[in-house]
Amino acid sequence: MKRRDFISNSIKAGVLLGSAYSVTDVNRLFAQESSNPIFDLAAIKGGSAEKMFEEGISALGGMKNFVKPNQTVVVKPNIGWDVIPENAANTNPNLIGRIVKHCVDAGAKKVYVFDHTCDKWDKCYTNSGIEKAVKDNGGLVVPGNDEKYYQDVVVTGGKSLKETKEHELILESDVFINVPVLKDHRGTKLSISMKNLMGIVWDRKYWHSNDLAQCIADFASYRKPDLNIVDAYAVMKRNGPRGVSKEDVILSKSQIISTDIVAADSAAAKLFGKEPDKIEHIKLADEMKAGTMDLSKLNIKRIKIS
Amino acid sequence: MIYNNLKKIRVYLSVIIFCFTSIYFLDFVNPLPNGLTESVFSIQFIPSLIKFIAEVSFYSIGFIAILLVTLVWGRLYCSFICPLGFLQDIISRFRKKKFRYRFFKDFPKLKYSFFAVTVLFLLSGSLLFVSLLDPFSNYGKIVVNIFKPVFVFGNNILTGALELFDNYSVSPIKFNVSLIGFSFSITVLIVVSVMSYYKGRLFCNTVCPVGALLGLVSKISLLKIEVDENSCNGCGKCERVCKSQCIESKTKTVDFDRCVGCFNCFEACPTKGIVFTTQLKSEKKDSIDEGRRGFLSSLAIYVLGSAIVAKAQEKIIPKKESTIPTIKSNHSSPPGAIDTDRFNDNCTACHLCVSACPTNVLQPSFLEYGALNMLHPVMDYKKSFCNFECTICAEVCPTDAIKEITLEEKKLVQIGVAKFEKDNCIVHTEETECGACSEHCPTKAVNMVPHKHLLAPEVIEEFCIGCGACEFACPTKPYKAIYVEGNPEHKVAKKNVQEKLIEEESEDFPF
Numbered sequence: 158m159k160r161r162d163f164i165s166n167s168i169k170a171g172v173l174l175g176s177a178y179s180v181t182d183v184n185r186l187f188a189q190e191s192s193n194p195i196f197d198l199a200a201i202k203g204g205s206a207e208k209m210f211e212e213g214i215s216a217l218g219g220m221k222n223f224v225k226p227n228q229t230v231v232v233k234p235n236i237g238w239d240v241i242p243e244n245a246a247n248t249n250p251n252l253i254g255r256i257v258k259h260c261v262d263a264g265a266k267k268v269y270v271f272d273h274t275c276d277k278w279d280k281c282y283t284n285s286g287i288e289k290a291v292k293d294n295g296g297l298v299v300p301g302n303d304e305k306y307y308q309d310v311v312v313t314g315g316k317s318l319k320e321t322k323e324h325e326l327i328l329e330s331d332v333f334i335n336v337p338v339l340k341d342h343r344g345t346k347l348s349i350s351m352k353n354l355m356g357i358v359w360d361r362k363y364w365h366s367n368d369l370a371q372c373i374a375d376f377a378s379y380r381k382p383d384l385n386i387v388d389a390y391a392v393m394k395r396n397g398p399r400g401v402s403k404e405d406v407i408l409s410k411s412q413i414i415s416t417d418i419v420a421a422d423s424a425a426a427k428l429f430g431k432e433p434d435k436i437e438h439i440k441l442a443d444e445m446k447a448g449t450m451d452l453s454k455l456n457i458k459r460i461k462i463s
Numbered sequence: 464m465i466y467n468n469l470k471k472i473r474v475y476l477s478v479i480i481f482c483f484t485s486i487y488f489l490d491f492v493n494p495l496p497n498g499l500t501e502s503v504f505s506i507q508f509i510p511s512l513i514k515f516i517a518e519v520s521f522y523s524i525g526f527i528a529i530l531l532v533t534l535v536w537g538r539l540y541c542s543f544i545c546p547l548g549f550l551q552d553i554i555s556r557f558r559k560k561k562f563r564y565r566f567f568k569d570f571p572k573l574k575y576s577f578f579a580v581t582v583l584f585l586l587s588g589s590l591l592f593v594s595l596l597d598p599f600s601n602y603g604k605i606v607v608n609i610f611k612p613v614f615v616f617g618n619n620i621l622t623g624a625l626e627l628f629d630n631y632s633v634s635p636i637k638f639n640v641s642l643i644g645f646s647f648s649i650t651v652l653i654v655v656s657v658m659s660y661y662k663g664r665l666f667c668n669t670v671c672p673v674g675a676l677l678g679l680v681s682k683i684s685l686l687k688i689e690v691d692e693n694s695c696n697g698c699g700k701c702e703r704v705c706k707s708q709c710i711e712s713k714t715k716t717v718d719f720d721r722c723v724g725c726f727n728c729f730e731a732c733p734t735k736g737i738v739f740t741t742q743l744k745s746e747k748k749d750s751i752d753e754g755r756r757g758f759l760s761s762l763a764i765y766v767l768g769s770a771i772v773a774k775a776q777e778k779i780i781p782k783k784e785s786t787i788p789t790i791k792s793n794h795s796s797p798p799g800a801i802d803t804d805r806f807n808d809n810c811t812a813c814h815l816c817v818s819a820c821p822t823n824v825l826q827p828s829f830l831e832y833g834a835l836n837m838l839h840p841v842m843d844y845k846k847s848f849c850n851f852e853c854t855i856c857a858e859v860c861p862t863d864a865i866k867e868i869t870l871e872e873k874k875l876v877q878i879g880v881a882k883f884e885k886d887n888c889i890v891h892t893e894e895t896e897c898g899a900c901s902e903h904c905p906t907k908a909v910n911m912v913p914h915k916h917l918l919a920p921e922v923i924e925e926f927c928i929g930c931g932a933c934e935f936a937c938p939t940k941p942y943k944a945i946y947v948e949g950n951p952e953h954k955v956a957k958k959n960v961q962e963k964l965i966e967e968e969s970e971d972f973p974f
Contacts, residue, residue, distance in 0.1 A: 200972050239852050267629065275903055275936075277821050277850050279634060284852070299631045305623070343911035343918055344898020361899075362938035368895040394964050396907045401959050407966040427973040437896060452974045459972050 197455040198415035200424055204462035206252035206390040209412040213386075214259065216458040217414060223384050226264030228331035231271070232256055232296065233382075235338050235353050236285050238399050239276035245391040245406045246399050247285040248338040252388050252412075254290030256336060261295040269326050271301040272356040275399075278302040299326065307359035314445070315375035317368045322359035323380070335382035335418070339389040339425045341397030341405075345369060346436050347429060348398045349422040350385040351377040351447075374441035377418055381447065385421040387413040389428050419448025420455055427452070466735065469726035473542055480506075481549040487859070488606035489614055490818045500815070500859045506544055508673050509597040510861035513590070513809050517863055530680060536739070537681040537688070541667055541674060541723035547598035548667060548723065550605070551659035555706060558660060567662060567708035569721060570669045578675035591835045594812035596672050599861075601651050603813035604838070608644040608827070609652060611818060637823065639846055644814065644827035647838060663706030668721045678720040686739040688722055690715040695736030701728035790942070793949035794831040795842040795879040795929050798849070799857035799865040802952045803832065809864035812838040816856035816865060822847040824931065825856060842878065844931030844947055849878075851905035851930060874906075877954040879929025879947040881909060881922045887944035890919040900933035900945045906959050909933045909945065920945065925957040 199216045201209035214220055224230055234248035242250055253270065260268045270291045274281040278300060282288040288298045300306070307322035327333055337353035344365075345352055351373050355361050357380075364372040389411040396405045411428050415421040419442045423433035433439045433450040443450040483503050501522050504510050511525035529540045541548045581592035594600060615638040622635045658666045667674040681687075690701070692715055699712035705728055709721035728737045793803070797816065800806035817825050817840050828841035840856075842849060854873045857865045868876065881900075889897040891914070900920050901909040908926035911918035920933075922945070929947045937943045 200974070202970070202972065239850060280821065280850065280852065297629075297631060300634055302637065303635045305635075342898070343901040344896050346918070362936075365897045365899045365938040366889055366893070366940075368893070370896050395961075398902055399905060399907075401905075401907050401961065404961055404963045407964050409966075424974055430973075457974070461970070 195456070196458040197417060198413065198420050198424060198452075199458040199460065201412045201414075201460040201462065203410055205410075206249040206388060206412065207255040208462060209390070209410070209460075210252055210255055210259075210386065210414070212460050212462060213412055213414040213458075216460060220259035220263040223334070224260050224263040224265050224332050227266045228264075229267045229269070229329070230260045230265045230332040230334060231269045231326050231330045232260065232291075232334045232336060233327075233353065233357060234270065234272060234287055234336045235348070235356065236272035236278075236281045236287050237275045237356065239274075239280040239284050240400065241284060241403075242286045243391075243403045243406070244400045245338060245340065245393045245403075246397075247281070247287065248336050249388045249390050250286035250290040252386070252390070253287050253336060254294045256334065256386065257291050257296035258294040260332075260334070265332075267330075268296040269299050269330065270296050271299045271324065271326065273301040273324070273358070273361075274356070301356065304359055310379075312375055312379045314378055315372075316445075317371040318364065318375040321363070321376065324357045327357045327380070332384075333380075333382045335385045337385070337387055338393075339387050339409075339429060340393035340400075341395050341429075343397060345373065345438055347422075347426055347431060347439075349387055349425045350382070350418045351422055351438055351442060354380065354382075370437035370441055373438040374445055374447065377438075377442045378445045378447040381418055383416065385413075385415055385418050387421050387425045389413065389425060392429065394429075417448040417455070419443050419450050420452065421448075423450035423452055424457075466729045466737070466739075470730040473539075473724070473726050477543050477549055480544055481546055484546045484602070485606060485610075488603050488813075488815060488818055489611050490815075500861060504599075504815075504861035507599045507861060508540060508544075508677075509593060509599055509811055510813070513593070513811060513862040513864070517809055523863075529677070533677050533680045533684060535685045537684050537686070537719060537722055537724050538674070538677040539724040540677055541664070542725040545598050545667075545673070546602035547605075547655065547671075548664070550602060551655060551664060551666060552706070552725075554656050554659045555663055563703055564663055564705050564708050566702055566705075566711040566713075567665070569709075569718060573669050574675050574678075577670055578672045581672040588808055589835050590808060590811055591837075592672070594810070594836075594838055596670060597811050597813075598667075598671050598673055600811040600813035601648075601655075603815055603818075604644060604648040604827075605652050607814040607818040608641060608648040612638060612640045612645075639823045639826065641817070641827045643829045643838065644817070647827075659706075663708055664721075664723050665708070667723055668707060668709075674723075681722070682720045683742075684719070685742060687719045687742055688717050688728070689719075689738060689740045690717060691736050691738045691740075694734045694738075695732075696734050698733065700731040700733065701737055704728060704731040791946065791948055793879070793951050794828070795931070795947060795949035796832075796953075797825055797840065797842060797856045797865050798873045798876040798878050798928075798953070799854065799860070799868045800878070800953065801866060803949070804951065806864050807832055807836040807839055809862050810836075810839045811862055811864075812840075813861060814838075814840065815859050815861060816840055819855045819859045821853060821855060822850050824849050842929075842931060842947075842949075844934040846935075848903070848931040848935040851932075875928065875956045875958060877928050877950055877956040879931075879949040880924050880927045881929065881933050881945055882948050883909075883920055883922045884942070884944050884946070885919075887939050887942055888920065889939060889944070890914060890917050897938070899936040899938055903932035903936040905930060905932065906956070908956075908959070923959075926959045928956045 199213040201213045234253045236247050238246040240246045257268050291298050310323045312318045337350045342348035389409050391406050392409045393400045393405050413421050413424045422439050426433040505522040505525040508526045514523035584592045615636045619635050622633045702710045702712040707721045709718040796803040796806040824847040825840040826843040827838045831841045857867045901911045906926045908923050912921045931947050933945045937945050
């Protein structure tokens with residue numbers, strides 16, 4: 158049923174979106190209309206991942222600002238690797254659990270969590286601790302390892318990436334919350350919010366062979382999450398994105414929350430110690446106006462937990 | 464009376480053993496702990512024998528137990544334990560006249576030819592004919608290459624159906640159907656099916672080398688099934704239920720070395736005319752048989768003995784031909800194989816590891832190890848890569864072709880080395896970012912080093928374990944920019960130890 162409905166809906170939506178895009182940046186309009194945050198970005202330091210999230214999200218008006226009763230939500234962590242949480246290759250499981258709980262408390266009908274993993278998916282889900290955290294907090298862990306879940310979409314405005322296959326739950330759900338972990342990446346220098354979107358598409362090899370940075374920027378311009386929560390509690394500083402051991406990790410005890418995916422990545426890059434304009438895909442996304450990497454233009458809420 | 468219950472005991476035991484065996488080979492939801500395979504499969508003749516040739520251990524003496532049992536009661540293995548035998552029994556239940564067998568002649572030349580070829584190859588160090596003919600391994604291949612895909616397909620249909628109702632309790636499974644594995648297994652299945660449909664256990668008495676060997680042993684067994692001429696009324700019911708077609712009611716004789724010990728005849732006989740008799744008492748057996756028996760028993764002992772001796776001597780290993788039409792001169796055997804030749808000398812191609820492998824990187828080979836080792840599992844990095852945190856293939860292997868290793872050891876076993884072909888690499892040819900290889904590398908043997916304004920891959924061979932993650936992830940087509948060249952002898956990689964990073968903790972936001 159769903160999949161069939163989806164096909165007809167997506168055709169309609171595609172036509173609608175296509176025409177809307179020619180007039181204005183439609184996603185941004187929606188974002189401002191629905192969430193209306195006082196701050197563009199919350200940056201938090203000094204607490205546990207859950208505590209920082211609690212503080213940050215309340216500064217942005219609480220989860221109710223993003224999730225309305227009876228809506229369906231997708232929370233997309235990075236669960237790419239079959240490694241233990243201490244290696245910080247995947248998003249902090251406690252943080253994911255807390256986000257799921259906030260969505261459920263805000264009245265979400267369903268909270269789905271998935272990733273198109275690199276290592277064997279079920280092992281990643283289990284060993285990252287995320288599967289348990291999600292279940293304990295009332296969310297639903299769903300697979301992302303099969304092509305059947307992915308639907309063809311046209312990447313409007315894409316320069317290198319014109320079309321791709323996107324997970325049906327991202328297309329069907331009302332709210333999309335992106336929860337990357339900040340880490341070193343030996344291909345794209347950093348892996349943050351935009352890079353994390355590679356886990357909602359099917360054919361990543363195409364991206365890799367067709368100007369990866371441009372593809373990431375193309376997709377981020379096309380599909381902006383409703384909220385980005387960057388986990389920088391433990392940060393893998395080298396050997397990313399998989400890491401070799403926990404020796405690669407430092408405790409940064411930070412978090413960035415923003416509706417602007419480029420701003421979130423820009424702030425996270427600075428936390429990491431890198432200039433955002435030195436990260437090719439952040440620079441390109443900024444040029445494509447997927448968001449802004451110029452943090453001076455933003456109203457930032459800085460929170461220190463002692 | 465115990466005779467009447469013999470068949471029941473056989474049925475119960477064989478059902479239990481068959482179910483365990485099948486569940487392990489299907490393995491599609493891992494319902495049973497892998498640690499149990501060693502004990503469950505230790506009673507299988509060929510795996511246990513192969514293990515014994517390599518190393519004597521508690522679990523490798525199973526075949527000796529089977530030989531001893533055979534020396535007392537005959538070929539009980541064939542009906543109680545052998546999964547292919549059980550499969551044939553299932554197939555023969557579909558016969559129109561379920562129990563309407565007639566005595567059928569023996570084919571000793573054919574039977575002993577298959578047996579001799581298998582033994583000769585085994586002595587020369589090749590398991591080719593064992594892989595082709597061993598009933599346990601063939602049953603494994605049939606389950607893994609034919610039945611499992613059906614189960615996986617069913618599972619995935621169920622998954623899809625449940626997902627329509629937003630139920631994600633059943634996970635979709637990816638399983639690769641191997642062309643070579645399927646082709647071979649379907650051939651075996653058809654041959655076995657046709658033979659068992661028309662002629663009961665004919666396969667066991669003409670093709671199967673284990674059947675031939677145990678048949679030889681049963682010629683000198685202590686107890687034999689015979690027709691008690693005093694009780695027998697010649698009704699012929701025993702002959703009609705004998706799936707080995709070795710009872711001739713007309714002459715009231717049982718060709719016991721073809722008997723698979725199913726005990727159907729005991730149950731069928733209305734007059735208790737089928738009995739186990741002790742051979743020690745009956746001295747006045749036909750004297751012609753004595754000489755033949757002696758010859759055959761010594762042959763059996765010779766074969767067994769030499770199989771064991773063969774281990775002690777350095778085996779004659781056929782020189783591997785470089786017939787592999789790829790850029791790789793060697794393909795990798797799984798971690799735990801120690802050395803590809805050793806692996807091939809011990810693998811019976813039962814495909815249990817193929818079924819158990821969570822990433823499906825282990826695939827039945829075609830010519831990767833050479834024609835003589837066809838169907839032996841090979842690391843296929845086109846399909847997938849070896850999961851860093853996994854030793855399942857070594858845990859399940861019933862012959863120890865893949866020897867059990869700890870996870871820590873496995874993480875340093877170098878089954879091959881990544882080779883980088885710069886001129887195929889996206890970073891060099893397109894001058895755009897990539898790093899898919901390095902991204903997937905669990906040891907960072909594939910490291911990214913500055914190249915113009917980008918980062919380009921570089922292989923530090925001493926850290927590489929040959930898991931194939933880089934080769935699998937590399938997006939270039941048709942030729943990969945990075946591929947794993949197999950180590951015929953596995954080596955030990957150096958652990959990539961780096962110092963703990965010092966945390967430069969800043970209280971302030973950098974923006």
